[in-house]
Amino acid sequence: MNNEEMxxxxxxxxxxxxxxxxxxxxLPMVPMKSGRGVWLEDFDGNQYIDAVSSWWVNLFGHxxxxxxKALSDQAHQLEHAMLxxxxxxxxxxxxERLVSVTPKSLTxxxxxxxxxxGIEAAMKMSYHYWLNRGQPHRSxxxxxxxxxxxxxxxxxxxxxxxxxxxTYQPLLIETLTVTAPDAFNREEGExxxxxxxxxxxxxxxxxxxxxxxxxxxxxxxxxxCANGMRMYDPVYLSLLREACDRHGVHLIADEIxxxxxxxxxxxxxxxxxxxxxxxxxxxxITAGYLPLSVVMTSDEIxxxxxxxxxxxxxxxxxxxxxxxxxxxxxxxxxLNIFRDxxxxxxNLKKAQKLHxxxxxxxxxxxxxxxxQTGMIVALELGEGRQQPYPWQQRRGLRVYQHALTRQSLxxxxxxxxxxxxxxxxxxxxxxxxxxVASEGIDIATRDND
Ligand SMILES: Cc1ncc(COP(=O)(O)O)c(C=O)c1O
Numbered sequence: 001m002n003n004e005e006m007x008x009x010x011x012x013x014x015x016x017x018x019x020x021x022x023x024x025x026x027l028p029m030v031p032m033k034s035g036r037g038v039w040l041e042d043f044d045g046n047q048y049i050d051a052v053s054s055w056w057v058n059l060f061g062h063x064x065x066x067x068x069k070a071l072s073d074q075a076h077q078l079e080h081a082m083l084x085x086x087x088x089x090x091x092x093x094x095x096e097r098l099v100s101v102t103p104k105s106l107t108x109x110x111x112x113x114x115x116x117x118g119i120e121a122a123m124k125m126s127y128h129y130w131l132n133r134g135q136p137h138r139s140x141x142x143x144x145x146x147x148x149x150x151x152x153x154x155x156x157x158x159x160x161x162x163x164x165x166x167t168y169q170p171l172l173i174e175t176l177t178v179t180a181p182d183a184f185n186r187e188e189g190e191x192x193x194x195x196x197x198x199x200x201x202x203x204x205x206x207x208x209x210x211x212x213x214x215x216x217x218x219x220x221x222x223x224x225c226a227n228g229m230r231m232y233d234p235v236y237l238s239l240l241r242e243a244c245d246r247h248g249v250h251l252i253a254d255e256i257x258x259x260x261x262x263x264x265x266x267x268x269x270x271x272x273x274x275x276x277x278x279x280x281x282x283x284x285i286t287a288g289y290l291p292l293s294v295v296m297t298s299d300e301i302x303x304x305x306x307x308x309x310x311x312x313x314x315x316x317x318x319x320x321x322x323x324x325x326x327x328x329x330x331x332x333x334x335l336n337i338f339r340d341x342x343x344x345x346x347n348l349k350k351a352q353k354l355h356x357x358x359x360x361x362x363x364x365x366x367x368x369x370x371x372q373t374g375m376i377v378a379l380e381l382g383e384g385r386q387q388p389y390p391w392q393q394r395r396g397l398r399v400y401q402h403a404l405t406r407q408s409l410x411x412x413x414x415x416x417x418x419x420x421x422x423x424x425x426x427x428x429x430x431x432x433x434x435x436v437a438s439e440g441i442d443i444a445t446r447d448n449d
Contacts, residue, residue, distance in 0.1 A: 035062025058288030074329035116150025118293030148226030237272035260284030264374030399440035
């Protein structure tokens with residue numbers, strides 16, 4: 001079996017995510033045969049460094065021996081049992097561990113099986129909490145411009161990336177959008193923290209004016225990944241936590257992309273020293289092995305649902321694969337690797353290496369911004385700070401195409417070339433990616449067509 005054969009078979013039966021399928025008339029898709037560490041290998045034997053961690057899920061490399069063993073051991077013991085009325089060891093142990101490593105008020109774990117469903121569960125729980133507390137009019141969610149929380153209808157409604165959202169607008173529930181404190185938009189000489197403080201009054205006002213009908217404010221802490229890795233200062237989260245408390249509104253922290261060490265701490269909220277009312281985790285929770293998500297919340301929220309059955313106040317949300325035993329066993333081993341291999345400490349050094357390797361790439365005259373938070377580095381392309389390339393030119397795609405010829409899987413977001421690698425990447429591989437990104441940016445910005 002080679003790439004050509006696999007592509008032909010694929011294109012006759014598949015419909016790929018986030019893809020205009022007609023592009024594949026000229027843009028080859030790459031069928032992967034195997035993976036090992038940061039490397040993926042196709043059916044022709046070409047290898048690629050997975051610089052985007054396969055949509056930000058992979059933490060410890062492909063076919064990681066510890067994770068594969070945990071998965072295999074669990075498969076021989078119990079693959080799945082429904083979680084309503086039943087339980088099992090991996091889900092209990094994982095929940096205990098999650099409670100021990102997250103901010104201290106988060107004492108309850110509710111599982112779903114992907115990021116978007118986790119967001120939906122958190123939104124429903126927040127709304128339902130207010131209903132159970134005798135406040136049925138709190139159906140509004142406040143969100144930030146440029147936010148992304150997934151693509152099921154509820155998650156899409158609280159997102160704000162036009163590309164994904166606009167088509168479905170008539171299907172979406174009401175939300176209010178507040179300008180994000182995106183440090184890219186700060187004035188020259190202004191610090192990200194000062195800019196975040198300058199942005200906050202709009203959020204304060206929006207919460208204050210709508211508190212009685214608002215269930216929650218939902219944010220991606222520190223990095224808006226899908227919106228092109230736009231970053232903001234932790235002070236915004238501290239101010240937001242205070243404002244939510246002052247006005248009696250929930251705070252939902254969507255750490256689906258930034259949780260599990262991406263930003264330099266195990267969870268991004270730690271950098272603002274805050275505890276959300278709902279923390280939603282997915283992606284890295286199983287280090288890229290299996291779909292799983294969890295909504296963590298406080299005892300205060302939990303108690304609002306704890307009642308006699310006849311009062312119909314229970315949270316009846318469910319998914320068939322809730323708390324899947326295989327996924328939980330791998331998630332538990334993921335946390336073991338964090339503990340045993342001192343990952344957060346190691347990542348500080350890797351983040352430094354990323355900085356050293358990529359800051360020279362930022363010298364390119366068409367790189368209009370270079371930003372980094374922990375293990376995420378982004379380079380924004382344009383002709384000037386106020387002049388991003390028109391999206392129709394698909395400059396980032398040219399970087400992607402070049403990278404494939406140079407053993408690298410870079411998949412830019414529009415004009416933003418970013419690196420968000422598995423944590424097992426080594427210095428040589430980081431250097432290689434920087435060289436490839438630099439070459440790709442040269443090619444992508446060479447002309448103005
Ligand atoms: C911040 C954030 N929230 C939610 C999601 C949705 O997760 P999923 O793709 O698993 O539905 C994503 C996915 O990229 C994300 O980045």
